[in-house]
Each structure stands twice: as structure tokens, then as C-alpha cells.
Amino acid sequence: MKHITFYFDFISPYAYLAFEHLPEALKGLSYSVSYRPVLFAAMLKHHGQLGPAEIAPKRDWTYRQALWHAHSKGIAMKMPASHPFNPLPLLRLASSCGTPADPAAINRYVCEAIFRHVWQGGAEAADEQRLAALTAQLAPQQHLSADEAKAQLKKNTDDAIALNLFGVPAMEVDGKVFWGFDALPMLREYLLGNAWFDSEAWHGVSNISVGISRKT
DSSP states (O other), X not given: OEEEEEEEOTTOHHHXXXXXXXXHHTTTOOEEEEEEEOOHHHHHHHHTOOOGGGSHHHHHHHHHHHHHHHHHHTOOOOOOSSSSOOOHHHHHHHHTTOOSSOTTOBOHHHHHHHHHHHHSSSOOTTOHHHHHHHHHHTGGGOOSOHXXXXXXXXXXXXXXXXXXXXXXXXXXXXXXXXXXXXXXXXHHHHHTXXXXXXXXXXXXXXXXXXXXXXXX
């Protein structure tokens, strides 16, 4: 049975879509999943990138496309009242729910509760009263202190960057990384044993030379 590590940040609409669609996308396959929260902004900073919502025309398209994917897949989704927002309180809440056996990972119930807090209903994701209610709801799941959760989130993010992850959602299995909601069909084919993933098409792309580099 293959094991998938699912890296995500609640700020990403595509991470929400991938989380919701994962069971359907991999239906009939034998696998296990670890869900690891990371800070997307730290990954962007490391790679010198702007987020999709930080480029005005791309921001509009990102929201339209995400809502279309939700519509086409039958996933309940409504944009939060403000986006982007500060995801740190939600990420640290999630990290406080790391399991005793694996502090880096949280269970699907916790992921679902926080993702739906953000992406269903259209309310402010960072509203303090809503956050307090969510924290109370997840209290039985919390095993780490605030300081431990903060440190664990940083470790998760540092580990993701060390794996050369550059965005969320990212699904890692057998050292292979599948990035984005639209990579779920690729992930399924890999789990099915498609020989393409051992071919030059997968392994050879890093050998392509850079023809020109745009300097900033």
C-alpha cells in the first residue's frame, strides 16, 4: 500500500479542492494519507515568488477557475469574505492537533473542519469569534501546546522546502511530488503502476538546459 503525504495551506482554494476530491479521485485504490499543514507564504518567499492572489489579473482568474472546478466536481465552495487572509492562526490550530504518533500530521476530520470553515459559507476566515468557536470544536483533538504547534508548523514548512516543494497542494509519494489539484489524475495513474513514471518523460526534464534567464 502506497503512502501519500499531502502538504497544504488553508489559504489555497486548490488545496481545498484537492482535499475534498482526493477520495473520489483515488476511489478503488489502496493507499494511506498523512496531512501536513505548511505555510505557503514561506515557500513563496524561499523561491522568490508572488502568490496568485498578489497579481491582480491572476487573482480574479484564480478565483473563477477554482469556483468552476468546484462547480464541475460538485464540491460545495464559496469564497471567504476576504482573500488572501492571514492563515497562521488556522495553521497553528491545525498543528496543535498533530497526533501523538506523528506530530507532523493531522487527521482528516481536523482538515475538513478547518478547510470548510474557510471555503464554505462565505464568512471571514480570520474572524476572531469564528476562530474561537472552531478552536473549541477541535479542543478534543489538540495534543500540542501553542509553542509546540508553532514549532511543528515551521518544521513542516522547512521539511517541505527541503523537498523542493514550491506550492500547495503537493502530494508526495515514493519521493515523487504531484503539485496542484489538476495533478490528481497523474497521482492516480502513478498509484495504478503506470510505467510512464519510470520513463525519460518523468526523469529527464531536469536535464533540459535553460535557454535564457530573466534577471530582476
